[in-house]
Amino acid sequence: MAKKALITGITGQDGYHLAELLNKKGYEVFGIIRGQHNPKRITVEREQPFVKLIEGDLTDPSSLIRAVELAQPDEVYNLAAISHVGHSFKVPQLVADVTGKGVLNMLEAIRLSGRADQIRFYQASTSEMFGGLDYNRPGLGYDEEAVFHPRSPYGVAKLYAHWITKNYRESYNMHASCGILFNHEGERRGLEFVTRKITNAVARIHLGKQDHIELGNLDAKRDWGYAGDYVEGMWRMLQQDEPGDYVLGTGETHSIEEFLTEAFKAVGIDDWKPYVKQNPAFMRPAEVDILLGNPAKAETVLGWKRTVDFPGLVKLMVENDIKIESESSK
Ligand code: NAP
Ligand code: F7E
DSSP states (O other), X not given: OOOEEEEESTTSHHHHHHHHHHHXXXXXXXXXXXXXXXXXXXXXXXXXXXXXXEEOOTXXXXXXXXXXXXXXXXXXXXXXXXXXXXXXXXXXXXXXXXXXXXXXXXXXXXXXXXXXXXXXXXXXXXXXXXXXXXXXXXXXXXXXXXXXXOOSHHXXXXXXXHHHHHHHHHHHOOEEEEEXXXXXXXXXXXXXXXXXXXXXXXXXXXXXXXXOEEESOSOXXXXXXXXXXXXXXXXXXXXXXXXXXXXXXXXXXXXXXXXXXXXXXXXXXXXXXXXXXXXXXXXXXXXOOBOOBOOHHIIIIIOOOOOOOHHHHHHHHHHHHHHHHHHOXX
């Protein structure tokens, strides 16, 4: 019989890639969708008709109990969150409720389902829990043992979610794993994140639809990988006999300036400076200056390895945005 997976955050970047992966593997895929007028419902229905959508919200415990009851899943992937770090400073309490306490609601729905011993759980933890300040091992990067020091309401909420997941593993013997994922991007990345904001603007500048882009801090460094690679790692975590925590990253870090250089290079522009203006509105009250992941454990235990490198990632995103922007009149 086909395995069943329930995905929260089905309309997000990772939800798309994970649903594709699990469908290819023969899973029956269920996705929790929120809101009465969610325009992304149509997108999922058209692009991924194999996904069975169930209405629900991480802040509504009864909807999660109903979703677990309807799907009877073997695996639950909790990808839902308010995931934008800058936005989290503006709606910190909502972020605590969704990104933090919402995970407790999901864990309780599983615990009380009567099938907790048959359900494996994945929690989408994040490199934002490290915060960049205690970067005391230059060159080695953050691994599963590194010190946490979150620098945003998002990072703090995710740290609660991370520990409550570990707590349910230890208290109730649940097969609950946390993937501590460094930034991963791709064709499905939201336009509000810096990589896609840049590749979309580069495409539009190339096509004469826009003349500049406004950004915040250009000095920050991130460990950027491809989302398609990272969902493979999530799945591998849940196939292990024992639950655990794993870092997924590339082991490389690049600045926003380097990303700009690579993106503009893809359309034949060597000097990006005339096209970029800095706008303080995109600065954050506290910044994470540098993130670098050490995925040695995932590589050894899970046999996981990223397949897309930094230049390859930027190129695929720019080419995808040129295609989309060429087909749209605005
Ligand atoms: P994303 O594109 O922002 O997707 C977030 C998803 O969460 C969307 O489907 C959204 O639904 C859903 N959601 C938001 N609030 C909800 C609520 N109250 N109830 C139910 N669903 C809700 O994020 P992503 O990039 O795919 O990331 C997936 C997960 O990994 C997130 O938890 C994120 O924090 C974490 N993460 C991401 C990265 C990364 O680099 N991408 C790295 C580490 C960890 P709507 O469409 O209805 O808004
Ligand atoms: O910012 C700087 C910004 O919003 C990256 C989420 O998926 O990854 C993501 O969080 C950097 C920051 O991603 C703009 O200040 C400059 O230093 O693309 P971002 P993020 O904050 O790293 C982690 C791992 C997650 O878990 C999160 O869910 O870029 N930056 N100018 C800008 N950032 C944005 N968004 N927009 C700008 O104009």
